[in-house]
Amino acid sequence: MKKPLILIANDDGIFAPGIKALVEAVKGLGEVVVVAPDSPQSGMGHAITINQPLRLNPVNMFEGIESYSCTGTPADCVKLAKNVLFKDRTIDLCVSGINHGSNASINIIYSGTMSAAMEASLEGIPSVGFSLLDYSFTADFTAATLIAHKIARFVLQNRVHNLYNVNIPKLPLEEIKGIKICRQGQATWVEEFQEGTDPRGQKYYWLTGKFENKDAGKDSDLYALENGYVSVVPSDHDLTSYQVMEKLTGMEIL
Amino acid sequence: MKKPLILIANDDGIFAPGIKALVEAVKGLGEVVVVAPDSPQSGMGHAITINQPLRLNPVNMFEGIESYSCTGTPADCVKLAKNVLFKDRTIDLCVSGINHGSNASINIIYSGTMSAAMEASLEGIPSVGFSLLDYSFTADFTAATLIAHKIARFVLQNRVHNLYNVNIPKLPLEEIKGIKICRQGQATWVEEFQEGTDPRGQKYYWLTGKFENKDAGKDSDLYALENGYVSVVPSDHDLTSYQVMEKLTGMEIL
Numbered sequence: 001m002k003k004p005l006i007l008i009a010n011d012d013g014i015f016a017p018g019i020k021a022l023v024e025a026v027k028g029l030g031e032v033v034v035v036a037p038d039s040p041q042s043g044m045g046h047a048i049t050i051n052q053p054l055r056l057n058p059v060n061m062f063e064g065i066e067s068y069s070c071t072g073t074p075a076d077c078v079k080l081a082k083n084v085l086f087k088d089r090t091i092d093l094c095v096s097g098i099n100h101g102s103n104a105s106i107n108i109i110y111s112g113t114m115s116a117a118m119e120a121s122l123e124g125i126p127s128v129g130f131s132l133l134d135y136s137f138t139a140d141f142t143a144a145t146l147i148a149h150k151i152a153r154f155v156l157q158n159r160v161h162n163l164y165n166v167n168i169p170k171l172p173l174e175e176i177k178g179i180k181i182c183r184q185g186q187a188t189w190v191e192e193f194q195e196g197t198d199p200r201g202q203k204y205y206w207l208t209g210k211f212e213n214k215d216a217g218k219d220s221d222l223y224a225l226e227n228g229y230v231s232v233v234p235s236d237h238d239l240t241s242y243q244v245m246e247k248l249t250g251m252e253i254l
Numbered sequence: 255m256k257k258p259l260i261l262i263a264n265d266d267g268i269f270a271p272g273i274k275a276l277v278e279a280v281k282g283l284g285e286v287v288v289v290a291p292d293s294p295q296s297g298m299g300h301a302i303t304i305n306q307p308l309r310l311n312p313v314n315m316f317e318g319i320e321s322y323s324c325t326g327t328p329a330d331c332v333k334l335a336k337n338v339l340f341k342d343r344t345i346d347l348c349v350s351g352i353n354h355g356s357n358a359s360i361n362i363i364y365s366g367t368m369s370a371a372m373e374a375s376l377e378g379i380p381s382v383g384f385s386l387l388d389y390s391f392t393a394d395f396t397a398a399t400l401i402a403h404k405i406a407r408f409v410l411q412n413r414v415h416n417l418y419n420v421n422i423p424k425l426p427l428e429e430i431k432g433i434k435i436c437r438q439g440q441a442t443w444v445e446e447f448q449e450g451t452d453p454r455g456q457k458y459y460w461l462t463g464k465f466e467n468k469d470a471g472k473d474s475d476l477y478a479l480e481n482g483y484v485s486v487v488p489s490d491h492d493l494t495s496y497q498v499m500e501k502l503t504g505m506e507i508l
Contacts, residue, residue: 045300045329046363053450053458075299075364076461083445084459106376109300109491110329122360122442154507161498181502183494188376191337196307204307205338207330232507234498237363240437244415244488248435253408253486 004030004092004156007120009077011041011099011112014061014069018098021141022130023062025148026095029156033085034067035077037112042101044112046119047073056080074116082123093156094120097130098144100137104167104221104231105185105213114165118237121163126155128163133225134170143173147230151179165233169225180229185220187213258284258346258410261335261374265295265328265353265366268315272352275395276384277316279402280349283410287339288321289331296355298366300373301327310334328370336377347410348374351384352398354391358421358475358485359439359467368419372491375417380409382417387479388424397427401484405433419487423479434483439474441467 006026010019014036026032035056055071068085070077078094096116103111117129128151132144147168155164165184169176191209198204213222221231260280264273268290280286289310309325322339324331332348350370357365371383382405386398401422409418419438423430445463452458467476475485 040305043302043304045298045302045369047299047301048297048364048461050297050461051294053452053460054447055456055458079445079461080447080459084447084449106491108493109372109376110302115299118363122363151507154505158505160501160505161495163495165493179507181499183496183499184492186492191333193308193334193338195338198307202309204309205334206307207302207304207333232502233493234495234502235493236495236498237360237493238438238440239362239419239487239489239491239493241415241417241488241490242437244490245435245437247414248486248488251408251412251414253405253433 005089006030006032007081007091007094008032008034009074009096009116010036011044011074013037013040014059016100018100021145022095022098022148023065025145026152029153032065034062034065035070035081037074037077038069038071041073041112043110044073045110046075046115048075049073054080074112075119078116078119091125093152094125094127095152098141098148099131100139101131101135102133102167103129103131103165104225105187108165117163122237126159126162128152128155128166130166132168143176144168146173161234163235165235167221167225167231169228171228175228176230177228179232180224182221182224182231182233183219184233185215185222187211187215187222259343260284260286261345261348262286262288263328263331263350263370264290265298267291267294268313268323272354275399276349276352276402277319279399280406283407286319288316288319289324289335291328291331292323292325295327295366297364298327299364300329300369302329303327308334328366329373332370332373345379347406348379348381349406352395352402353385354393355385355389356387356421357383357385357419358479359441362419371417376491380413380416382406382409382420384420386422397430398422400427415488417489419489421475421479421485423482425482429482430484431482433486434478436475436478436485436487437473438487439469439476441465441469441476
């Protein structure tokens, strides 16, 4: 049987420790190719580059693994892999991450990690975004690597769905209680802008914020993570609010 | 009664004709403030700026309307309006656009126009993204302006939902058949990268693509637009696939 082709992308950039962990996690599962941004792209959401050309440079980052750095966004990396590198081959799985920091709850909206996975899923490629709840550059990816391996294997073997948002608590493996299938928790960013004056006397604003869990449910990803579980949210790119559709039908707008 | 406070944003930038049309559309409905990017931000998805400071500059663009240009993304514009300009006031409505080109179907994922509206809706502000199916800089916004006025008035008066994706066909007003409440249509971008060599002999890739409607349903936004209707999709930021959640529950993953 042919080895499955596995694409790895991320948003922290090709030099981030998290992508190295992801290579370790999936290299035993198939033929692995890495296409990742050449610099950090956190908070890029589902940005794509349309007004500029993109570059794709082969790099020698991971032993024995074909790897490229890309000048674009996480979504651009997946588009280039699909349409330039593997025009004539099927990508069997796309994994993105492992992100340094949470993409649970509404963070999915802002997440470059999840945008790479979502882009692949829009192309029909089963995809998983992985995030570890540890922002540190020196985060310990030991448990996350093992969990990513198992979930990637599951998704390769079970074609139930095309897009998963996986978040892993910052805990040693023995303290992780298991995996929970969850819904996206409701939360909000209470934001402030740090105001300052630059060296030329011009005012600037710099985003800062505090994440607030607004969800009391025990089936949310936030609840799972707070209680020591890995959260797995099957996600979608159909944003229609079907309940509201029904409510609106028949209302006089024009 | 106090006039409602209406925030206008977009992704084509403060100099785009579409935002001028939107100012015209809503200026009779309340106190209008414009915060828009200082340059075009198409395809920015839900990008936010976290690693750089932002600037907010008062501009004199629209007669009698308080306006600011911002160095950030569409989502940044809304965050700055909410947290800097109107820290102590409630924004009653956010309208974004009028975008030059369609944001129907999966285009919502890539859309800066919709990201501004979505950002506002995450803050509990009723929001509408408007797009006209005409990419031209000299597009005729006459019909779109009238339609945006009526929909904005409806959303101000009827607090049914917080996020709408409105697309308007490229037709004179008398040929527009009405408004349809729709779901997000299924479609795909069949993409290619134009390959080239730059002046220094380096290879580049430039994104190009063809939109393909994959949806046979008569309740999709694509169907409505093709048949001369304005499409209104009530949209959501909960991306959970609830059906798949059920399927997965009980499956052995670890």
